[in-house]
Amino acid sequence: xxxxxxxxxxxxxxxxxxxxxxxxxxxxxxxxxxxxxxxxxxxxxxxxxxxxxxxxxxxxxxxxxxxxxxxxxxxxxxxxxxxxxxxxxxxxxxxxxxxxxxxxxxxxxxxxxxxxxxxxxxxxxxxxxxxxxxxxxxxxxxxxxxxxxxxxxxxxxxxxxxxxxxxxxxxxxxxxxxxxxxxxxxxxxxxxxxxxxxxxxxxxxxxxxxxxxxxxxxxxxxxxxxxxxxxxxxxxxxxxxxxxxxxxxxxxxxxxxxxxxxxxxxxxxxxxxxxxxxxxxxxxxxxxxxxxxxxxxxxxxxxxxxxxxxxxxxxxxxxxxxxxxxxxxxxxxxxxxxxxxxxxxxxxxxxxxxxxxxxxxxxxxxxxxxxxxxxxxxxxxxxxxxxxxxxxxxxxxxxxxxxxxxxxxxxxxxxxxxxxxxxxxxxxxxxxxxxxxxxxxxxxxxxxxxxxxxxxxxxxxxxxxxxxxxxxxxxxxxxxxxxxxxxxxxxxxxxxxxxxxxxxxxxxxxxxxxxxxxxxxxxxx
Numbered sequence: 001x002x003x004x005x006x007x008x009x010x011x012x013x014x015x016x017x018x019x020x021x022x023x024x025x026x027x028x029x030x031x032x033x034x035x036x037x038x039x040x041x042x043x044x045x046x047x048x049x050x051x052x053x054x055x056x057x058x059x060x061x062x063x064x065x066x067x068x069x070x071x072x073x074x075x076x077x078x079x080x081x082x083x084x085x086x087x088x089x090x091x092x093x094x095x096x097x098x099x100x101x102x103x104x105x106x107x108x109x110x111x112x113x114x115x116x117x118x119x120x121x122x123x124x125x126x127x128x129x130x131x132x133x134x135x136x137x138x139x140x141x142x143x144x145x146x147x148x149x150x151x152x153x154x155x156x157x158x159x160x161x162x163x164x165x166x167x168x169x170x171x172x173x174x175x176x177x178x179x180x181x182x183x184x185x186x187x188x189x190x191x192x193x194x195x196x197x198x199x200x201x202x203x204x205x206x207x208x209x210x211x212x213x214x215x216x217x218x219x220x221x222x223x224x225x226x227x228x229x230x231x232x233x234x235x236x237x238x239x240x241x242x243x244x245x246x247x248x249x250x251x252x253x254x255x256x257x258x259x260x261x262x263x264x265x266x267x268x269x270x271x272x273x274x275x276x277x278x279x280x281x282x283x284x285x286x287x288x289x290x291x292x293x294x295x296x297x298x299x300x301x302x303x304x305x306x307x308x309x310x311x312x313x314x315x316x317x318x319x320x321x322x323x324x325x326x327x328x329x330x331x332x333x334x335x336x337x338x339x340x341x342x343x344x345x346x347x348x349x350x351x352x353x354x355x356x357x358x359x360x361x362x363x364x365x366x367x368x369x370x371x372x373x374x375x376x377x378x379x380x381x382x383x384x385x386x387x388x389x390x391x392x393x394x395x396x397x398x399x400x401x402x403x404x405x406x407x408x409x410x411x412x413x414x415x416x417x418x419x420x421x422x423x424x425x426x427x428x429x430x431x432x433x434x435x436x437x438x439x440x441x442x443x444x445x446x447x448x449x450x451x452x453x454x455x456x457x458x459x460x461x462x463x464x465x466x467x468x469x470x471x472x473x474x475x476x477x478x479x480x481x482x483x484x485x486x487x488x489x490x491x492x493x494x495x496x497x498x499x500x501x502x503x504x505x506x507x508x509x510x511x512x513x514x515x516x517x518x519x520x521x522x523x524x525x
Contacts, residue, residue: 011291096290097281102154108253144195147202177394330435335372445485
């Protein structure tokens with residue numbers, strides 16, 4: 001009999017489902033890391049919420065662990081690379097608490113607008129300070145939603161119902177999807193200029209970390225109100241405090257913080273700040289939903305080998321796995337490459353399977369491509385929910401098959417149509433079954449992708465390669481491989497460079513300032 005440990009407080013329905021399925025389960029919430037490390041080796045599955053930290057050290061001690069199930073969305077408390085290296089499936093429940101979190105954001109907006117926490121404390125203290133708590137209406141105001149995915153779109157829907165004007169910033173939000181949910185899609189600076197309220201619903205990525213900072217706050221309307229029920233790292237708290245003190249920001253409502261649990265914070269005690277202790281998912285309904293989902297998913301995996309909402313492995317049978325493995329790596333690279341270089345809203349995706357690839361079970365490959373494409377600006381995206389998310393965002397995904405061998409025995413070509421253009425990237429497997437990129441934007445090249453890559457598009461001019469090499473050399477960046485291609489003499493050219501370490505922002509900017517450069521993107525795989 002397989003055994004599962006529930007190490008965080010969870011709805012009793014999880015235990016019931018495990019036992020109904022014939023899975024032995026122990027509940028041990030509140031353990032110290034040392035206690036967890038000492039016992040984790042006895043279990044096949046670990047069911048957690050946000051308190052347990054599945055660190056590399058814990059995973060190393062988990063000799064029999066096959067699956068970690070997170071009852072909720074965020075997996076910041078799981079070392080996914082370590083779990084993957086150990087062959088442990090990591091899964092979450094991305095849809096179980098979306099409504100609850102969205103409703104909390106709306107509640108925070110009301111509380112902030114009508115001074116409800118302070119007015120409640122004052123009234124219960126025997127005061128009657130009616131004039132002190134003059135509020136503002138939500139009716140007719142403009143709400144700026146940053147991140148219009150699963151939760152953000154629910155917030156937008158509720159705000160439209162309150163007769164607010166809703167504008168949204170989300171690079172992956174198509175105009176058609178924006179129209180469908182009743183929002184106006186804007187660039188970030190336009191949103192800041194127009195919004196009376198700014199509500200954050202985006203994961204932490206390189207492009208969203210510290211997105212609410214002094215520079216961006218200065219672009220906002222005087223008297224703006226900010227709500228954050230997403231991730232604490234989205235806000236530079238010192239910059240927000242300064243803006244609240246100056247009056248440029250009229251108020252803020254926060255459910256998440258840079259450091260949690262937040263026993264102390266520079267924003268605590270301010271009259272124009274409403275705070276809650278990370279309650280976004282804290283409703284009875286959400287707790288039951290995520291507990292049921294994680295127990296069902298983990299049971300299916302442990303007993304049947306079925307994979308649902310996995311963050312680090314594809315949904316594929318044991319028989320298919322050896323054959324599909326190199327194709328999965330190629331699919332992940334194609335999607336990840338396209339996702340990292342695409343800078344505008346995606347309208348459609350076309351995936352062409354040619355030669356040997358056309359005869360495979362391509363469903364997991366397509367899902368992995370879409371996952372890689374959406375991953376740069378979304379958390380909790382996986383090969384199972386990626387097609388659903390793409391559909392919800394109005395992204396049309398099509399596949400085509402051609403079993404004839406043309407230039408290569410096997411080939412996958414990915415074409416992305418955005419609001420401005422259509423671009424394609426193609427890859428193949430060579431005799432060693434290692435993926436190679438063979439065409440980018442119609443330019444032929446042969447490139448193997450490493451962990452750190454630099455992608456540069458430029459006008460083909462003499463001296464450019466030397467200038468680029470000098471910038472990287474001056475920055476102490478070692479070049480592993482250097483791949484070049486061009487359309488024609490003095491036409492558009494591409495450099496795809498494997499480097500030994502991540503580039504600093506200053507080095508990226510130095511490359512961007514070189515003559516004839518059109519686009520610079522540091523890539524990570």
